[in-house]
Every structure is written in C-alpha cells, then in structure tokens.
Amino acid sequence: MSNVFVLDRKKQPRNPVHPSVARQLLRDGKAAIYKRFPFTIILKGLYCSNVAPLRLKIDPGAKFTGIALVNDASGEVVFAAELQHRGFAIRESLTARRQLRRGRRARKTRYRQPRFLNRTRPQGWLAPSLQSRIENIKTWLKKFQKLVKIESISQELVRFDMQLIANPAIQGKEYQQGTLAGYETREYLLEKWGRQCAYCGAKDVPFQVEHIHPRAKGGTNSITNLTLSCEKCNTKKGTKDIKEFLKKDPARLEKILKQARRPLSDAAAVNTTRFALFRVLKETGLLVETGSGGLTKFNRFQQKLEKTHWIDAACVGLSTPILQTKCVKPLLIKATGHGSRQMCGTDKFGFPSRHRTNKQIHFGFQTGDIIKAVVTSGKKVGEYAGRALCRATGSFDIATKTGRISGISHKYCSAIHKKDGYNYAF
Numbered sequence: 001m002s003n004v005f006v007l008d009r010k011k012q013p014r015n016p017v018h019p020s021v022a023r024q025l026l027r028d029g030k031a032a033i034y035k036r037f038p039f040t041i042i043l044k045g046l047y048c049s050n051v052a053p054l055r056l057k058i059d060p061g062a063k064f065t066g067i068a069l070v071n072d073a074s075g076e077v078v079f080a081a082e083l084q085h086r087g088f089a090i091r092e093s094l095t096a097r098r099q100l101r102r103g104r105r106a107r108k109t110r111y112r113q114p115r116f117l118n119r120t121r122p123q124g125w126l127a128p129s130l131q132s133r134i135e136n137i138k139t140w141l142k143k144f145q146k147l148v149k150i151e152s153i154s155q156e157l158v159r160f161d162m163q164l165i166a167n168p169a170i171q172g173k174e175y176q177q178g179t180l181a182g183y184e185t186r187e188y189l190l191e192k193w194g195r196q197c198a199y200c201g202a203k204d205v206p207f208q209v210e211h212i213h214p215r216a217k218g219g220t221n222s223i224t225n226l227t228l229s230c231e232k233c234n235t236k237k238g239t240k241d242i243k244e245f246l247k248k249d250p251a252r253l254e255k256i257l258k259q260a261r262r263p264l265s266d267a268a269a270v271n272t273t274r275f276a277l278f279r280v281l282k283e284t285g286l287l288v289e290t291g292s293g294g295l296t297k298f299n300r301f302q303q304k305l306e307k308t309h310w311i312d313a314a315c316v317g318l319s320t321p322i323l324q325t326k327c328v329k330p331l332l333i334k335a336t337g338h339g340s341r342q343m344c345g346t347d348k349f350g351f352p353s354r355h356r357t358n359k360q361i362h363f364g365f366q367t368g369d370i371i372k373a374v375v376t377s378g379k380k381v382g383e384y385a386g387r388a389l390c391r392a393t394g395s396f397d398i399a400t401k402t403g404r405i406s407g408i409s410h411k412y413c414s415a416i417h418k419k420d421g422y423n424y425a426f
Contacts, residue, residue, distance in 0.1 A: 005040040005147040053151035059313035066313030075321035080310035080330040087129035154317035157290035199233040291317040334423040363410040368419030
C-alpha cells in the first residue's frame with residue numbers, strides 16, 4: 001500500500017503516514033476520513049511537525065501515465081499511481097459525431113450550416129484526444145498540491161534522444177563516451193521492432209543490435225540500418241546480405257525493408273504531446289527537471305527494478321536516488337469523463353430515438369457516485385457498496401464487485417466518494 005495523505009485542521013498538507021498509523025489515528029478518534037481516493041485523513045487536533053518536500057515524477061505514455069511521489073532525501077516512494085487515459089474513447093466519439101453530421105448533410109433533412117471561419121485553430125492547438133491526456137495530468141497535479149508539499153517535478157520529456165540516434169558519433173559524457181551509451185538506440189529499436197526478433201519473431205529472449213546491411217559489406221551505423229535479432233538468427237545471418245539471407249521468405253524481407261525506412265511516428269506524436277505538457281508544468285512555477293526514456297531505463301536497470309508505469313515514473317531524471325519501493329501498491333486511476341451533454345439520443349442511422357433529461361442530481365446523488373447502501377427491510381436486506389446509477393424515481397442501481405443490484409431506494413444510501421470523472425482500483 002502507498003502511504004496515506006494527511007491534512008491538519010486548516011486543511012494544510014502534513015507528512016504522509018503509513019496505513020497502520022492512519023488506522024490507529026482513526027481508531028483513537030484523533031483523525032477522520034477526508035477523502036477515499038486517494039485515501040486522505042484530516043487531523044482533529046493541532047500537531048506541529050516539519051513537512052518534508054516531495055518530488056512529483058511523471059512518465060507520460062500513449063495509454064498510461066505513471067505517477068510517483070518521491071522523497072529525494074530518503075529515496076522513499078511515498079505514493080504511486082497509474083493513470084489510464086481515455087484518448088481512444090474521445091477519438092471514437094468524435095468520429096461517430098462526424099459521421100452522423102456527414103450523413104445528415106447528404107440527405108434532404110435539416111442540419112446546421114457551417115459557420116464562417118469556425119475551423120480556425122489557435123497556435124498550440126492539439127487534438128482533443130491528446131489534449132485530454134494533458135488535462136488529466138494537470139488535474140492530478142492540482143490534487144496532489146493540496147495533499148502534499150511538492151517543491152519540484154521530474155518529467156520524461158522525450159521518449160528518445162533523437163540527436164543521439166541520428167548522430168551516434170556525438171561527443172559528451174552523457175552520450176557516446178558516457179554511461180548512457182547504447183541505451184537510447186536500443187530502447188528506440190525495441191519500440192520500432194515490437195520487442196521481437198525481426199527474422200524469426202521470437203519474443204522474451206535477449207536481443208542483439210543487428211545491421212540489416214552488414215558492415216563488412218559497407219553497411220553503416222545509421223538507425224535506418226539497425227534492427228533487433230536473437231542470437232541464433234544473428235549468428236546464422238553472419239555477414240550475409242539480407243536479400244540473400246531471406247531469399248526464401250520474400251514476404252518477411254519486404255516487411256523488414258519497409259519497416260526499416262518507416263520512422264517511429266507514434267514516438268513523434270508522444271514527443272509533441274510531452275512538450276505541451278512540459279509548458280503546462282512550467283506554468284506552475286515549480287522547478288521542472290526533464291529526462292529521456294533511455295535515462296529512465298538506465299536508472300531502472302541500475303537498481304534492478306521491474307518495468308511498470310509507476311516504477312518508470314520513479315526512475316525519471318538524473319535526480320533519481322536509491323529508491324525504496326518495498327510494499328508500494330499503486331492506485332489504478334482510469335479517466336472516464338463526466339458523461340455526455342447530448343440531449344437527444346440517436347439510433348445507428350442518426351435519427352432521434354430517445355430523450356435525455358438535463359437534470360443529473362437526484363436526491364443528492366448522481367450517476368457515477370460511489371455509495372454505500374444499508375437496506376434494513378424488504379427483499380434486499382444487506383449492505384452494498386459500489387457505483388450508483390441514479391433515477392428520478394429514487395430507485396437506484398448499484399454496481400458492486402459481485403454484480404448489479406437493482407431497485408435500491410435512495411433512503412438507504414450514503415455517499416462514499418462523489419463522482420469526479422475517474423474510476424479507482426488497486
């Protein structure tokens with residue numbers, strides 16, 4: 001388990017404590033539960049102690065972002081989380097809307113005329129699916145600033161050091177002559193070739209960097225001439241030209257040559273997003289440290305840590321101390337959004353099929369709240385906890401771990417955690 005956040009009576013952040021200490025404070029009546037996710041307690045008395053500054057470390061990714069709060073002095077990972085973004089869901093929703101509008105314009109039906117110059121985009125504009133990722137991280141940064149004392153931020157700014165990859169002969173202690181030599185190129189190749197042998201497709205084996213056109217016959221160290229190979233295939237190929245080596249498998253030969261010329265477009269897209277995130281982090285006024293993906297991998301290998309999103313985040317940057325990751329269990333956060341503002345539901349052909357009310361809160365609850373229901377009479381006597389599906393009639397459904405419970409009256413319900421656009425798990 002990660003540590004528990006602590007606030008004083010004035011809602012100012014104190015040092016996070018171990019879960020056992022938090023349980024003892026709650027049992028003794030010295031604290032109360034302030035928030036369930038992330039779990040936070042608030043002290044009832046006055047306690048004076050020095051608050052240790054923490055570093056927020058972020059490893060942004062295409063689908064998941066790793067988050068870690070690290071004490072630079074002790075190396076303790078105070079809190080860890082893995083944030084799952086909803087970029088693909090946003091993209092699908094925008095695609096569906098675009099198709100419906102396009103269909104309306106093709107028929108002789110009423111549709112909204114396009115406004116004059118409504119397609120201009122401001123400088124720095126990002127697609128909604130990418131912008132949502134930045135907004136998710138920004139939201140959680142603000143949450144953490146209310147719960148702990150954050151003095152600095154570390155961000156993995158670029159997935160790969162493109163300068164080192166393009167020019168392997170570049171000099172400097174952090175490049176060809178330093179401890180990071182080879183890490184950037186290898187990590188790039190792992191991403192580009194899908195972490196498998198280019199010749200036989202083997203996975204989860206030690207890989208060797210292989211020259212597609214052998215150096216003995218004039219091949220270069222250019223990134224476009226490098227691939228990954230298992231030891232068996234590399235030995236078998238030797239100094240043969242790839243066309244000679246794969247003459248009996250023309251389909252694989254064509255695939256390798258095509259892949260070698262193709263740049264890693266996903267990495268370029270993520271790099272663009274991360275520079276936008278970097279500007280957002282700088283606006284906070286905190287000291288922002290950056291590091292590359294190769295440096296993150298180097299730090300993780302040096303400390304013999306497994307590869308997870310939150311551990312990658314803890315290993316970002318040159319400031320990484322000897323980490324204490326024992327017993328840390330990350331909070332799994334999934335961005336779900338706040339629902340839709342669409343008032344008229346349509347069928348698959350784009351015709352109106354149902355009406356949606358603009359009233360979301362019913363009897364003090366709304367769909368998405370985590371509630372606890374203690375039913376004392378009727379056919380469904382018992383205690384239930386989970387996400388609520390609220391209705392104007394006052395009869396709610398509760399999605400629990402064992403299944404959905406229908407027809408629970410609002411009179412038996414009490415809120416545990418109000419809807420905030422995220423789902424949580426451990």
